[in-house]
């Protein structure tokens with residue numbers, strides 16, 4: 001079970017973490033080796049920067065961390081997922097990328113969650129163990145998507161074997177049926193999941209089925225799970241449904257904007273929250289119509305942050321020059337570019 005633990009002013013026991021003294025600081029699950037804060041708020045799904053030759057460009061990750069924290073106010077990351085092309089990297093690359101984010105994020109980021117899903121259980125377990133060794137804050141796993149689990153129990157058994165390789169790390173199931181083709185409903189999967197996976201800590205839900213998402217929340221109200229929504233253009237609806245946070249690609253460059261929406265929602269200023277969501281939707285709707293995926297996310301992040309993200313790895317193809325020009329004009333008109341020299345004063349009413 002989960003309990004909130006408090007630390008008193010003069011307590012001189014082992015340092016739990018660097019949060020302020022006397023505050024309710026962590027959610028501690030007795031099944032875990034170490035106390036962990038609940039993952040909440042915005043989580044950026046990190047891009048894996050690459051060189052023009054298609055190798056991982058580790059050299060910009062430190063800068064990338066600073067950009068997220070200082071410019072976007074985002075302090076949680078989700079590494080080697082869809083946006084990070086995790087499934088297009090070798091196991092050794094995935095290990096090195098995870099290590100670099102953990103190292104560069106130390107004392108800067110709140111949580112680093114590593115996606116360790118793979119088609120091979122062995123590889124997934126190796127990555128889970130590795131995530132624990134390097135001091136990551138959690139692991140997430142998608143459903144294996146070539147030889148697929150055909151029902152809930154079969155999928156849970158796979159996830160359980162992975163989770164067991166990192167028994168001290170919070171475990172998140174990453175539900176993304178459009179990409180995995182595994183359409184087992186999350187609500188069904190969550191039913192009784194902690195009996196099988198004691199480290200289960202939450203769900204990253206990347207689907208538009210708000211009935212399924214709502215029922216995940218409703219049926220698990222007593223549990224301190226994180227319900228992280230993954231469709232950025234619909235986040236406000238998911239907040240209404242009980243989302244406790246969000247993982248997404250757009251928080252890399254629209255983190256600040258999206259935080260304004262979260263704040264308005266928290267203040268119960270729903271009309272402002274809706275305005276913020278509509279502004280974000282205008283951008284995402286625009287790029288979706290041009291063709292929007294990981295390649296385009298890399299190009300947009302390069303544009304907005306100034307940090308070179310490089311091309312994607314095949315089979316993905318570099319975003320076209322035409323896409324970049326159009327996306328840039330839209331970002332400008334919505335006032336979504338942070339640096340002033342790119343502004344031209346011709347705004348839609350979004351700032």
Ligand SMILES: CC(=O)N[C@H](C=O)[C@@H](O)[C@H](O)[C@H](O)CO
Pocket residue numbers: 045082083206230231232233247248249250284
């Ligand atoms: C399929 C995919 O990559 N989904 C991302 C995360 O789950 C989202 O962040 C989307 O990129 C975003 O919602 C735009 O559609």
Ligand SMILES: CC(=O)C(=O)O
Pocket residue numbers: 045046078080081082083084230247248249
């Ligand atoms: C968007 C997301 O969560 C991912 O890239 O995995």
